Amino acid sequence: MINVSKLKEGIVIDHIRAGHGYKIFQQLGLDRLDDVVVLMRNVDSEKMGKKDLIKIESNLDLNLEVLGLIDPHVTINYVKNGERVNKVSLTPPQTVTGILTCKNPRCITNHERITDVKFHLVDAHTNQYACEYCDVRTRL
Numbered sequence: 001m002i003n004v005s006k007l008k009e010g011i012v013i014d015h016i017r018a019g020h021g022y023k024i025f026q027q028l029g030l031d032r033l034d035d036v037v038v039l040m041r042n043v044d045s046e047k048m049g050k051k052d053l054i055k056i057e058s059n060l061d062l063n064l065e066v067l068g069l070i071d072p073h074v075t076i077n078y079v080k081n082g083e084r085v086n087k088v089s090l091t092p093p094q095t096v097t098g099i100l101t102c103k104n105p106r107c108i109t110n111h112e113r114i115t116d117v118k119f120h121l122v123d124a125h126t127n128q129y130a131c132e133y134c135d136v137r138t139r140l
């Protein structure tokens with residue numbers, strides 16, 4: 001049994017909604033990281049029932065925009081010398097560019113090579129974004 005509870009140096013992404021951990025793992029490109037990364041799923045949580053958790057033994061620059069987009073309710077803890085030094089809460093970004101793709105099969109962005117499509121936040125509660133070209137709502 002590996003002891004993953006003691007992290008000396010790195011980042012803990014906590015309070016991830018159960019089932020979202022892998023998505024965050026992929027979107028942040030953690031599978032391409034050479035450092036130790038632990039994804040824990042369905043951890044018991046008093047507040048949430050079950051939650052996912054990611055521990056990264058590295059001080060990489062997290063893409064907070066991507067994180068806020070997937071799940072703005074996660075908390076990020078930076079750990080130094082075994083102590084939590086910094087806690088960050090997220091808000092969903094108002095606009096995101098080049099991360100989302102439009103779900104509308106008739107949307108021009110799915111037929112022409114348009115990169116960097118911009119999406120605007122239309123519902124912060126459900127984290128829904130509208131395509132700048134066709135207004136169809138999507139979420140990551």
Ligand SMILES: [Zn+2]
Nearest residue numbers: 102107131134
């Ligand atoms: Zn569209």
